[in-house]
Amino acid sequence: MRTIKPLGTLIFSIAVALAGGLHAQTLVTNIKGYSFHHDSPARFSAVSFQDDKITGVYQTVPDNKQFAQIIDGKGATLVPGMIDAHGHVLGYGQALNRVVLNGATSKDEALERVAQFIAGHKDNKWIRGRGWNQELWPDRAFPDAEALSKISSGKLVALGRIDGHALWVNQEVLQLAGINKDTPSPEGGEIIKDAQGNPTGILIDNAMNLVYSLIPEPGIAEVKQDLLTSLNKLASLGLTSVHDAGIDYLTWQAYQELSLEGKLPIRVYVMLDVTDRNYAKMLQKGHIYSEDGKLVIRSVKISSDGALGSRGAALHEEYSDKPGHFGLLLHDIPNLNKLTLQAMQAEFQVNTHAIGDKANTVSLDAFAQAIKQTQSQELRHRIEHAQVIHPDDFKRFQAFNIIASVQPTHATSDKNMAEDRLGSERIKGAYAWQRLLSNNALLAGGSDFPIEPAEPLFGIHAAVTRQDRHNQPEGGWYATEGVSLHQAFHMFTLGAAYAAHQENSIGSIEPGKKADFVLLQKDPLAIAPEQLWKIPVLQTWVNGELVWQK
The missing domain is CATH 3.40.50 (Rossmann fold)
Structure with a gap:
């Protein structure tokens, strides 16, 4: 591993590709090809590559004799390799190897899953998991430590909420951590307590660290x-x-x-x-x-606030469904400004998590101040999530070249609680991708896995339809904020590449770029939008190498 200069220019890449000659090239043919680097999809019927770079994109199939290897796409659709601009790789891998609570429709179902996992992992002292979401449960109430202790066989249990901003623990963990009715909530966090002042077993944001510090690394x-x-x-x-x-x-x-x-x-x-x-x-x-x-x-990565589902997102005005509560800033404003400036001075791109409208405002304020001091607009700083935006803040993204890194499936997952949290007026500035685009903001698409499913086609589907994968609600949730299919694919290809300073090497199918592409079983431009998420992936190629196939 070594520090080098950024990847070369497109012109240089093309020169290298052409210098290698044609004899070692591979041709992928019998495909429907699309790339999303223009105002509308660029179409092609074959693509060639040599080593790790694309050497040709063809409207009509060239003479096969020019190529050392021919790959028959068998009518599949070839698109640029898709890019997730916001995920948690380690957390996703851990989730695949721990209790999976995603989609549990009740507290009892979640408890049953935990009990089954404990039965199969009797040697584990700590039982970890994540994915529960009380908004999917009949009473929509946070779970409690007592219920968890009844099925945990004396083990230490810590279960992350789907958004990663709340932790559900059992009585054994509360006792180990010394959390009781006299324990104050830490700054930037909350220990939820019942009417008698006793901790319920739910820890919000920075309060989770009281437990995380005890778990063996x-x-x-x-x-x-x-x-x-x-x-x-x-x-x-x-x-x-x-x-x-x-x-x-x-x-x-x-x-x-x-x-x-x-x-x-x-x-x-x-x-x-x-x-x-x-x-x-x-x-x-x-x-x-x-x-x-x-x-x-x-x-x-800087996190300025928590999440909407756990009411940790920082809002300018109180929560519509919890009077007197405004959410949480995880850093006070002077420290947020300091961290932002420090990273920019080190010439690092700053990507700040901001969900609530207050968090977005103070994060944009920090960007404005630090960019003025460092002249670092070219670093393409980002707001991660950009979920609830004050009307005055939309235009500020373009003003400072700030990228909005958004996760479309958050909208379709949050639709059952977001308006309760925000009310009928603030919701108009939430998950507002079309409004961001109309204010000339640049969008990158992601999922925030393992909080949401990692399938990029799920995100593309949500961005276009504003519906969940049960086609609800009919007509889409605040459908005017949806984007076109071309815009959605752009968010998950070239838009995400641009957000990583990589648009000259990946994100589209063009000569000189890296041979990163995906073969899909169905043509996304030829099916009903509600079917987008169902398209099977057949092959995934990176650097001209097949890294996965169905």
């Missing part, structure tokens, strides 16, 4: 295995690149070891977590680029 071998489990699964979903939204020092080391060992199946664009105790050490090492282009570390 994994070793680097375990982290590497979880990363590989995650990345290989992501490849199977049609992702050729992912932006990892906030990593610690051990994961930073693990990525570099995997890269040196040549084991990364897809590309990873890394954000350093500013709260990690070794953050300064990582920042001091500067930008990191792997030789094969699969690992890039040049950005940081």
Whole structure:
């Protein structure tokens, strides 16, 4: 691993590709090809590549004799490798190996899943999991520690909410952590208590650290295995690149070891977590680029608030369904400004998590101040989520070249509670992708896995239809904020590539770019929009190599 200059220009890439001659090229033919780098999809019927670069894109099929290898696409649809601009790779790998509570429709169902996992893991002292969402349950109430203790056989149980901003623990964990009716909530967090003042077993945002600090940390071998489990699964979903939204020092080391060992199946664009105790050490090492282009570390992740579902998102006005509650800023404003400026001075892109409208405002304020001091607009700083935006803030994205990194499936997952939280007026500025576009903001698409499913076609479907995968609500939820199919694919290809300074190498099918592409069983431009999420992925290619096939 070494620090090098960014990838070369497109012109240089083309020159290298052409210099190699035609004899070693591979041709993929008998396909419907689409790329999303113009105002409308560019269409083609064949594409050639040599080594790791695309050498030709053809409207009509060229003479096969020019190519050393011919791949018959058998009528499949070829699109650029899809990119998830916001996910949590380690968390996804861990989720695949822990209690999975996603989709549980009641507290009892969640408890049954935990009980089954405990029965099969009797040697585990700690039982970890995530994915519960009380908004899917009949009473929509937070669960409690007592119910968890009844089925946990004395083990220590800690279960993350689907958004990662709340933790459900049992009585044993509360006792171990010393959390009782006299324990104050930490700054930027909340220990939820009942009417008698006793902790219920739900910890919000920074209060989760009271438990996380007690859980034994994994070793680097375990982290590497979880990363590989995650990345290989992501490849199977049609992702050729992912932006990892906030990593610690051990994961930073693990990525570099995997890269040196040549084991990364897809590309990873890394954000350093500013709260990690070794953050300064990582920042001091500067930008990191792997030789094969699969690992890039040049950005940081700051979280300014919590999530809407747990009422941790910071709002200017009180929650419509909880008078007197405004959510939580995870950093006071002076510290947020300091962290933002520090990263920009180190020439790192700053990607700030902001869900509530107040969090978006203070994050944009921090950007404005720090950019004025550092003149770092060209670093393409980002707001991650940009979920609830004050009317006055939409125009500020373009003013400072701030990218809105959004996750379309959040809208279709949150639709059953978002308006309760925000009311009928504020909801008009929430999940407002078309309004961002009309204010000339640049959008990158992601999923926030494992909070949401990692399938990029799920996100593309949600962006276009504003419906969940049960086609609800009819006509789409605030459908005017949906985007076109071309815009949706652009968000998950070239838009996400641009958000990582990689638009000259990936994100579209063009000569000179990396041979990252995906074969789909069905043509997304030829089916009903509500069917988009059902399209099977057949093959995933990265750097001209087949990394997964059905």
